[in-house]
Amino acid sequence: MRLLVLGGTWFLGRAVVSDALSRGWEVTTFTRGLSGTPVPGAVAVHGDRENEADVRRLAEQGPWDAVVDTSASELTPRTVLTGAEALASKAGRYVYISTVSVYRGWPDEPLFIDSEVLDGPADADADYGRLPANHVGADTHYGKQKAGAERAVVQAFGADCASILRPGVILGPGEYVGRLPWWLSRAARGGDILAPGNPNQTIQPVDVRDVARFALNQATATGPQVHNVTAPIGRETMGGFLESCLEATGSTGRLVWAPDEHLLQYDLVQWSELPLWRTHPGVWRIDSTSGYAAGLECRPLSETVADTWAWLQRGNVPVPHQRWKKHGIAPGKEEQILAGLTG
Template identity: 30%
Template sequence: MRILIMGGTLFLGRHIVEAALRNRHEITLFNRGLRNPGLFPEVEHLTGDRDSNLSSLNGRYFDVVIDPSAYRPGQVESLLDALGAMPKHYTLVSSVSVYASFPPGPRYDEKAVVLTGDVGYGALKARTEEALQRRLPDQNAIVRPGLIVGPHDPTGRFTYWMRRIDRGGDVLVPGRPDRPLQFIDARDLAEWIVLLTERSISGVFNAAGATVQTSMAQLLDCCVAEAGREVRLHWMDDDAVTAAGVEAWTGLPLWIPEDHPEFGGFMRANNDRAIAAGLTFRPMRQTVTDTLVWSREVPDEPASPVKVTPLSAERERAILKEKNDRSPGGADA
């Protein structure tokens, strides 16, 4: 099968290419040639800019398109206009950020209300979905991941905890130990996206992590075991972390106060439809181990527009010292 992959050399796209190659598909990559240009010498590379120069795609035909990099509706429209004929199937990687809110409570599914307008990442992703559905109404798969993790992750979110545990010492941890997390290994997501493509499966799917959610304590215990460092975890409840001026999600990645009226339920996506369509998950330990190994090989994540800027070591120490000073007897429980 001839597959056009938009991007394909950074994170999720990279894993999609690897999964498609394992299944012996004929791959063409279209990107600007700026990131990891030496990757995948065995596939066809087309250079261009999807916002301004699609000439290398003019008149070309591909059986399917896998698009992990469209952020605006015009990007889908112009791509389809450039091709010589419509593909048989088009898989668009969107995001759960298209939903209007994530209040605490029941898990949300694909029928949840999406954002309106065309301002902001989530709203533009929603309009991009609509553009594809207009052009190929019966030949598209809309994949809505939540937090994507694993080797080659450029965002620093999940990897923050790998690196922090690997440094050892006293670690500030937000929220309660049983706070649920939801994330998906990019390799599991990539393999499933290729499966959707091969089977021409259409529809809208949340792809946000295992049905049985992992807790923050389980994740960190796994990190400690795999890193083999001397670590002391200091748990602080949501109110205390907020009072310390820590910014949710970016100041301490993977943390959002559970009672937040708009985002408290962010990590509670229902992905039963995706599982019914073949999505599977590897053990968390494998994700942690492989991400830790990669993080040790790469001194810092690649540049990314969504990279987080977590607490500095100095700020973490100051918050922990203040917490310790307030504890009875001056000792942290």
């Protein structure tokens, strides 16, 4: 099996490459060479996906049996379309890692594989879906861009040769966003720890290694494939997650639970100041039944937590990313909210 991975040096891309090599596949990666390090055993090709000459040069390295695209999160649909068209005659299948943000109902409604997807043309530029600075309400720009990129892949390869995978939150070793690493760091610091919402609130993060494995299985699939990629609804809880953080770090910290209505008084930035906390009713109601039927398997979240802490304790450092600094509540603000619970 010959595989091309767009990306491949950090987090999901690295997990895809490592898994593919363990299967004995021949792997080529295409990156700018600016962050992360190549996985030994893969053939590294450097170039910029926004440079058509670089993409044409990449295509000359083919053919491949499949492409797995892990690096399109900040690319326009037009850029994805140009690259997919250049590779369409060089690969048999295209696996595109999308997001649940493509759904019009995200995060306010339960989501199913046939839920309505946002508009987004296959040839859209970066301004498509961008809202004016004074707009009040949900910002769907990212979702529309990813929806357009999905359509770009299908347009270039055809539905029969495309796999569209829509993960929710991805956690695990190498995470660069900072959600799980922040909670692990906070747990390790100990003391009274502000725990958001209801400990029985179900959550659905998926391990990066499980997404990688599913993406590679999809590289050998046939026919049209579109799947949500999350842990099962109801299996994991916020309480179980935070208890796993305490256990993994050996912390003596104490979780102090604050109801949603109490937290909302403090103008907290949901999803980031207390990572994974969000009051929208659909955020953890994503149905991934079709994914499970297609072979998706999700390990227990406690295993993801423990393995991520072990990865960090071995001195590993995630690739620097601007999203990292957005996560985590300031200690003073946490103390203020905790005091309000007992005052």
